[in-house]
Structure formats: C-alpha cells, structure tokens
Amino acid sequence: MRFSGLRVLKEGLTGNRGWKPHWRDPAPKQAYDIVIIGGGGHGLATAFYLAKEHGLRNVAVLEKGYFGGGNVGRNTTIVRANYFLPGNSEFYSHSLRLWEGLEQELNYNVMHSQRGLINLFHSDGQRDAFVRRGNAMINQGDDAELLDRDAVRRQLPYLDFDQARFPIHGGLLHRRGGTARHDAVAWGFARAASERGVDLIQNCEVTGIDVENGSVTGVQTSRGAIRARKVAIVTAGRSGQVAALAGLRLPIESHILQAFVTEGLKPVIDNVVSFGMGHFYISQSDKGGLVFGGDLDFYPSYAQRGNLPTKEHVMEAAMTLMPMIGKARVLRSWGGIMDMTPDGSPIIDRSDIGGLYLDCGWCYGGFKAVPGSGFALAHLLATDRPHESAVGLRLNRFRDGIGLMDEEGTGAQHNLH
C-alpha cells in the first residue's frame, strides 16, 4: 500500500475504508539470521537498512512493549547536525543527510521540518565557542551561520532582550536543523521494514541471551526461544539490563530526562531555540503545543518520571529567556530513561561475545541519530566492519582512553554530561 495525495483524496471520498494495518503481525519463527532486541527508532531503522541496503530479510525485531512506546515516542524531536568533535561530526552529518531523503525513501510522512535551530549565546566566551563549533560544522559539510544580536532580534522578537543578567549577544543558526514527528518515525521504519520481509514482533520480551563457547546462539523470550546467528542489543535506557543477560557490564548509567508540553497555541515559536545560560530549549509542535525541556535530573533512574527541582529549573530558565510563555498552561510532563556514557557519546560496536552487537549510549540525543544509527549498525551486522560514518563509536574507547568524544569538554566520567 503506497501513500500519496491521490490516495488520501480517494480514501476521504470513500469513507476511509481502504486503509490496511501498516505492518504484518507474524508469530516468531524458531530461528533467524539476525535478531534485533528492541523496537525503538534504532532497532526498527536497523531492520529496514538490513533489508534495503544488504538484502538481509531473515531478520526479526523483538520488542517487549509496542513500537514507539520507548524513548522514540518520548523525546522532544530535535534533529540537527551541529556536533563538534571528529567521530560525532561525521556520524550526525550522515544521519541528517539520511533524514533529508527519509520521507521519500519510506513513503511515509514523518513531518520532518527543517525550521532552523538557533543556539543563543550570552557572553564573549560563548560566542567564541560557537564560532568554533560553526566552523567545525561547515568543515564537515553542514551549515552554520552566526547571527548578531539584531539578527536574533529580527527572528525571535519575543525574547527578553532587556535581560541584564543574561544578555543575548547573538546565536548560531543551523538552518537544516529542525524537528520531526517522533512516533511517525518509528511507524514509518516499521512499515518499510515489514514490507521488505522483516518480522516485527511486539509484546516479546527478551529474558535471556544464549551464549555457547563465547558466541551467541539465540535468545530466550516471553514468546519462546529463538535461535539466531547474530544478535544486536538496541534497547536504549535498558541496555544495561539486557547486556547483563549475556553477562556483560557496559559503560552506561541510565538517567532520567524530563520534557514538557503546553496546551495547543497558535503559531508563536517558528524555530528550535536553546538558551545558553540555563538548561532550556523549545519548539512548537504542528499541533500547537510548546514542547520544551532542559537537563537531566542527574541521578540514575528507571522511573520514567522526574523530580520537582528539575521542573522548577526548566520553568525558571523559560521565564528568564521568553517571559511570554508564562501565559501558556503546561499540559503534561514526562520522563524517559537515557543511556548515558562517560563521554556523552554513543556506541555502535561488536561486543566481546561473538555475534553479539551493541548499539547504545545515545544519551539525550538519539532521536536525530535514528537513520544514521540504523544504517551504521546494519552495515556492521552485514559486513562485520564499521560503516565509515561510525568508526569512532567504539565500545573500548573508555578503557583505552583513545578517541573519547567529550563534546562538552567536562571530562570522560560518568555523571558529567
């Protein structure tokens, strides 16, 4: 079933009776070439690119809940390629290029909107840091423009420019940055993977990973045992628990990140905007809600809800930067479990167990990475070599102290990112 404008028109005129489920719902087979644990954005994208790029279709995605129920459906949907360090730069640059062709490739409207991202700066030091970052982005082949105070004021007249404590000196504009509809990304990849023959299995929790003579042979699940030649752990905040099923410890702590949405409003915030002097960033969804967030709560948690001090900080930062939003009423807030690494950068690599692969450590930035990560993990699974965009995302960089990607420059230690 292909989606098109004509199709929407036809269905609209005939009572919308022709729509079919977007993906098949097969029972799990006894064996697959490749089993992907976790049906978030990354797991589903991996399945799609395995089928599309490598012709591998004897593949299953095992999801303990439903597709879109994890972080892929809980994030604030910012998509950008404004990283600074080698390793991250080329990876996120590649991912953004995949985003730019994604809707055509999936034949699915993921509402990818390149509405521009503006990171504000508030001091000379911050300006220098953003000039450097902008140059790194341009060197990587992406876009960056430095805006002075007047240019920011023309674009974002609603900011508090009279603020004496945190004066707005300018911003770094990344025009190709923007947002997307988060669960549509999961659904779009699921539908496209299913169409190409991958088995997508929901309500199927992996409860054991079978290892014989140092190599993986399959998994135990709530729906029975499944044999596999290769197994990939793609379970975001749950990476630690799932890796423990194979006896592995990972350089990951799971932390809580909160987000907030207001009642629907008329269009008022056109871009994605981030505050440089407090932890706050915001965009407006196509439905009209202001979607915003801040920093981690900074303690390990699997509760999927955070504590009040972080909410308070985010609201204070919001009011400091754009007092107008004080009139909007917050509708909901929620939390997601973030797989935090010591340097704040991700891992796509083999593990020490034969046939067992890891895709984790996405911290609070893994939504933009969904296509890039799926592409790179599929490449690694199919060829046993890292894709050129992901050679830096090594598991052992912490142990070796080589190739750390600490974007914030605070040190490659847990709890600093």
Add this chain to the structure above:
Amino acid sequence: MRLTCPNCGERDLREFTYRGAALDRPEGAWSPAWDAYLHQRDNPAGASREHWWHGFGCSAFLVVERDTRTHDILSVSLASGGRQ
C-alpha cells in the same frame, strides 16, 4: 525525593548532589579493575548503592541505598562510617 542525612535529618533533594555508584576503589597502577571502577556499571533497575554529597547542608559524603524504579530510599549512612 528527600534524603534523610544522618547529621541533618530529612532534607530536600536540592541540597544533595549525586556522586556516582558506590564502588570499591582498586589499588595500584592501571589494570582492568580501574576500567571496571571508572567506566563499567551494573546500572541496576532496583536497589542501587550510591554516593551522594550533602553540599548545601553538612557537606558529608553519604552512602544512599535507593530503588531506581520508584525513588524509594532504602537507607542513608555516612560514607566515612562515622570515622572522623
């Protein structure tokens, strides 16, 4: 979430800073034990042993046992074990 500091009593989360998993520090020069100590984590979903610092209170380092699924605090003690 509130923590009951052995010195100060029950206090608001804002007064405390999480300082990482409470692990035994290895001795001597670099070895895989240091990698395990610095980087690798059990990352438990359930009871967890952690260091917290009462920076906006008595400045003691605390060992907190906490359920990471529910925010329940199971125990709080002084990391020094009460030694001066």
